[in-house]
Every structure is written in C-alpha cells, then in structure tokens.
Amino acid sequence: MSTLKILVIDDEPGIRSGISRILRNFRVDYPFMEEAFDFVVREASTGEAGIEIIDTDKPDILLLDNKLPGIQGIEVLEYIRKKQLNIIVVMITSYASLELAVKATSDGAYDFIPKPFTPQELKSSIENITKRVFLKKMTNKLQESGKQIRFQFLSVLSHELKAPLNSIEGYLQMIKERQAGPQLDSYDYMVDRMLERIKGMRILILDLMDLTKVESGKGKRDIKEINLVDIARMAIDTMTPYSIQKDIKLKLHGSEVVKVIADSEEMEIIFNNLISNAIKYNKQGGSVDCTLRENGEWVEILVEDTGIGMNPEDISRIFDDFVRIKTEKTRNITGSGLGLAIVKKLIDNYKGIIEVTSQPDQGSIFKVKLPIDKPCL
Amino acid sequence: MSTKNKLILIVDDDQDYLYQMKTKVEAFGFQTLLAESQKEAEEMIEKTKPDLAILDLMMENEDSGFILCYKMKKKYPEVPIIIATGVAAETGITFDINDENNRKWIKADRFLEKGIRTEKLKEEIFKLLKINN
Numbered sequence: 001m002s003t004l005k006i007l008v009i010d011d012e013p014g015i016r017s018g019i020s021r022i023l024r025n026f027r028v029d030y031p032f033m034e035e036a037f038d039f040v041v042r043e044a045s046t047g048e049a050g051i052e053i054i055d056t057d058k059p060d061i062l063l064l065d066n067k068l069p070g071i072q073g074i075e076v077l078e079y080i081r082k083k084q085l086n087i088i089v090v091m092i093t094s095y096a097s098l099e100l101a102v103k104a105t106s107d108g109a110y111d112f113i114p115k116p117f118t119p120q121e122l123k124s125s126i127e128n129i130t131k132r133v134f135l136k137k138m139t140n141k142l143q144e145s146g147k148q149i150r151f152q153f154l155s156v157l158s159h160e161l162k163a164p165l166n167s168i169e170g171y172l173q174m175i176k177e178r179q180a181g182p183q184l185d186s187y188d189y190m191v192d193r194m195l196e197r198i199k200g201m202r203i204l205i206l207d208l209m210d211l212t213k214v215e216s217g218k219g220k221r222d223i224k225e226i227n228l229v230d231i232a233r234m235a236i237d238t239m240t241p242y243s244i245q246k247d248i249k250l251k252l253h254g255s256e257v258v259k260v261i262a263d264s265e266e267m268e269i270i271f272n273n274l275i276s277n278a279i280k281y282n283k284q285g286g287s288v289d290c291t292l293r294e295n296g297e298w299v300e301i302l303v304e305d306t307g308i309g310m311n312p313e314d315i316s317r318i319f320d321d322f323v324r325i326k327t328e329k330t331r332n333i334t335g336s337g338l339g340l341a342i343v344k345k346l347i348d349n350y351k352g353i354i355e356v357t358s359q360p361d362q363g364s365i366f367k368v369k370l371p372i373d374k375p376c377l
Numbered sequence: 378m379s380t381k382n383k384l385i386l387i388v389d390d391d392q393d394y395l396y397q398m399k400t401k402v403e404a405f406g407f408q409t410l411l412a413e414s415q416k417e418a419e420e421m422i423e424k425t426k427p428d429l430a431i432l433d434l435m436m437e438n439e440d441s442g443f444i445l446c447y448k449m450k451k452k453y454p455e456v457p458i459i460i461a462t463g464v465a466a467e468t469g470i471t472f473d474i475n476d477e478n479n480r481k482w483i484k485a486d487r488f489l490e491k492g493i494r495t496e497k498l499k500e501e502i503f504k505l506l507k508i509n510n
Contacts, residue, residue: 159435166491167393174397177495179404193393326414326437331392 007059009050047071164197204336235271278305380406386427415441457505
C-alpha cells in the first residue's frame with residue numbers, strides 16, 4: 001500500500017472538510033498496479049498557508065481553488081511551476097471561465113473539478129491522477145534501471161580496459177628489474193604476451209566503436225537493396241589470411257544472389273564477427289561453412305564451424321556484453337566479449353532472429369534470419 | 378626458516394597476472410600452486426593445503442575472491458590470505474575493503490593493491506609466514 005499526500009487549498013471550510021471526508025477511506029486499486037493507493041489529506045485556507053505546506057511537506061496532488069482571499073490559485077500554480085515541483089494540480093473552479101482554464105492549463109494544471117461537485121466526480125478525478133502517478137513512478141523506475149545498466153557497463157568496461165594495461169605494466173616492470181636475467185631471449189614470452197594484450201585492447205576499442213554506432217542508431221546508415229552474397233564474399237576475403245594461418249577451410253555456399261534491404265556496413269559487421277568467431281574457436285584442420293539462402297519470408301545466413309562448441313549454459317550468455325566463455329580451450333584466445341553482443345543488437349534492429357546450436361567439441365551453428373523486404377526502423 | 382618448503386596458492390583469472398605473480402613468488406624461493414578461477418581453486422584446496430594464498434577479487438563473479446577467502450578460512454583457519462585487488466579504483470562497486478565490519482566478515486589477513494612493488498610483496502608474505510627476511 002502506498003499513500004499519496006493530497007493538499008486542499010480552499011477558503012471554504014465546507015469544501016475542505018468535505019474533500020477530507022470523501023477521500024478518508026478511498027482507495028485506488030487496479031489489477032495492473034503492483035500496489036493499492038490510499039490518501040492523506042491536509043488543508044489550507046489561503047494560498048500563502050498552502051505554499052508553506054508545499055515547502056515543508058510536498059504533496060503529490062494539490063486540489064486548488066482559484067478564488068482565494070490573498071494570493072490567487074493561479075499564483076500558487078505559477079509558484080509550483082517556477083520551482084519545478086513534481087505536484088499534480090487540479091483546479092477547483094466555481095464557475096467556468098475559459099480564460100482561467102487556458103491560463104491554468106498552460107501553467108501546468110492537470111484537471112478541473114467544477115464546484116459544486118459530487119463525491120463521485122472527485123473520486124474519479126483522483127482515480128485518474130493516481131493512475132498517472134503510478135505510471136510516472138514506473139517510468140522513473142525503468143529509466144533508473146537503464147542508467148543502472150549503463151553504469152554497470154561502464155564499470156566492466158573500465159575493468160576490461162585496465163586489465164591489459166596492468167598486465168603490460170607488470171611485464172615492463174619485470175623487464176626493467178631484469179627479473180629473468182641478462183639473456184634477452186628469456187623475455188620473449190613476456191614481449192609476446194604484451195603484444196597479445198595490446199591486440200586485445202585494439203579489438204576492444206574497435207568493437208566499442210561498432211557498439212556505439214549500433215546503440216545510438218545514429219551512424220550514417222545507408223539502407224538500400226544489397227546482395228548479401230557480395231558482403232559475405234568480402235568478409236570471407238578479409239578473413240582468408242586468418243583462416244590459412246589457423247589451417248581452416250573457409251567456404252561460401254548457397255545462392256549467387258540473396259537480396260535484402262539493409263546497410264551494407266552493418267551486414268559486414270555481422271559476417272565479420274560470426275566468421276572470425278568460427279575460425280577463432282575452431283580446431284586445427286577444421287572448417288567453416290557459410291551458407292546464404294532464401295527461406296520463405298526470411299533470408300538465412302548460416303555459419304557452421306567444427307570447433308570447440310559450447311554447453312547450453314554458455315549459449316544462454318554469449319550475447320551479453322563482455323561475456324567470454326572461459327575454459328582451458330579458450331584461455332589463449334583474445335577477444336573483447338562484445339562481438340556477439342553487437343551482432344545481436346544489429347539483428348534486433350532488423351527485426352531478425354539469431355539462433356545457436358552447439359555441441360561441445362563438435363562445433364557450433366549460428367543461424368541468422370532476416371525478414372525479406374522489410375527495411376529496418 | 379626456509380622458504381623452499383612453503384607452498385603459495387595464487388588465484389587470478391588473468392593469466393598474465395598469474396604468470397607475473399608466480400615468477401615473483403618463485404623468485405622469493407617459494408613453491409607455487411596456480412588456479413584461474415574460484416571453482417578451480419576450490420577443487421585444489423580440497424586436496425592440498427597451501428601455506429599462504431594470494432587471491433584476486435573479481436573472477437567469475439565480482440565477489441569470487443571474497444567467497445573463496447571465506448571458504449578457505451573455514452577449512453584452514455590458520456592459513457594467511459592476501460586479497461590482491463585494484464577494485465577500489467576500477468569497478469566503482471560500493472564495497473569498502475577498509476570498512477571494519479567488512480574486514481571482519483571477509484577475514485583476509487591483508488588487502489594489497491595489484492600494482493604493489495616486488496619488495497613490498499615479499500615483505501608482506503614473509504611477515505605473514507613469520508619468516509625473517
């Protein structure tokens with residue numbers, strides 16, 4: 001149960017006590033709300049007294065008469081607006097004045113209750129306001145949790161950026177202190193590891209740039225009809241030296257022309273990430289097969305590898321930011337933990353689907369489905 | 378007292394930090410036992426009792442080091458534990474390792490910054506193992 005604070009500013013004692021009485025045992029409860037609301041009512045007979053209460057014990061809802069002995073209701077409304085107080089104001093008006101209504105609305109009044117009013121009229125107005133307060137609370141909560149996620153991302157990011165620096169610093173310190181003796185060769189391992197960590201950091205920075213582009217949705221996107229096969233070929237050409245180095249057969253299968261409406265750079269990011277993962281987490285002498293085809297309403301991209309595979313628990317995490325599967329087999333593989341997070345976000349933008357099937361020690365299949373003829377938002 | 382028959386467990390999920398720590402600790406004359414995760418370390422201490430442990434804080438989870446420390450102290454209350462961390466500076470998590478209550482709960486004997494100088498590290502380990510430097 002939540003309690004909303006209501007302040008009534010009205011010079012007529014009858015109205016004030018009437019409102020208090022009507023709302024004393026009133027409750028607002030909807031199935032969609034997590035909690036019911038009840039009300040506590042405070043009263044003020046002048047605008048000045050009302051402002052004092054507003055300053056000391058801010059109400060959630062203000063029921064405000066315009067015609068008051070000292071300052072007018074509309075001035076109280078202005079005071080609230082100037083101080084940017086989060087109070088929902090309902091004007092109680094004794095006679096309909098269009099001019100006042102316009103002024104009060106532009107000053108932020110939420111609703112009007114004509115005087116005299118029935119208990120039911122008051123209750124239904126309060127009901128509406130309560131719904132609004134509830135929704136506002138929910139939005140604030142959601143925005144806060146969005147901020148929370150952002151904050152978590154940044155703390156993990158700073159950890160991920162610092163880790164390679166610490167490691168490199170540590171090795172440099174050891175070299176400076178000649179900890180492995182006077183032979184230069186003895187330091188080869190340290191130098192190799194430093195180069196590897198620098199490479200990792202560079203990948204992380206490039207991935208971060210991709211991620212920023214995808215998340216902001218603001219990069220220069222050029223959405224048009226493109227042949228995905230061309231993009232796949234380009235990605236395969238880029239990856240071929242890497243596959244030769246790792247002794248992996250890399251092949252493209254399927255149709256010669258598969259058209260989608262998309263940004264070619266974004267499609268390239270998807271192919272590059274999926275294919276480079278398939279090579280990276282493969283075994284010596286293994287293969288990577290990339291297939292493109294149309295299947296009903298969808299264009300399908302399949303990237304199959306004969307690599308180390310994953311267990312179901314790992315599969316559920318791989319699309320999260322900074323997740324890297326840590327096993328004996330992956331310990332020497334460098335990556336940012338962002339590649340698949342980027343791929344997932346891109347595919348979501350295109351209202352597509354990505355599915356993974358995998359067998360530990362057998363390999364993984366990543367299947368991307370993009371809707372044909374439906375350009376993204 | 379000799380350092381040769383003393384076994385030091387080092388746990389860290391960063392293989393380079395692990396290598397650097399191992400090289401230093403072995404240069405002090407100790408033997409080392411290495412683990413890359415909380416889980417791996419837990420399996421090791423089932424079979425082997427080290428004379429001292431140096432634990433990283435953030436591994437599988439951001440509090441892996443604390444949990445490992447807690448479990449080790451339960452099994453081997455007399456084995457000194459150093460928690461090596463850069464956590465205060467880098468993660469922004471609200472945990473304060475200088476807080477008296479937290480220290481009581483965690484029961485680590487020392488908290489050291491990860492960038493600690495080699496000499497200082499040696500001094501701390503020798504002190505905890507009551508070896509005259």
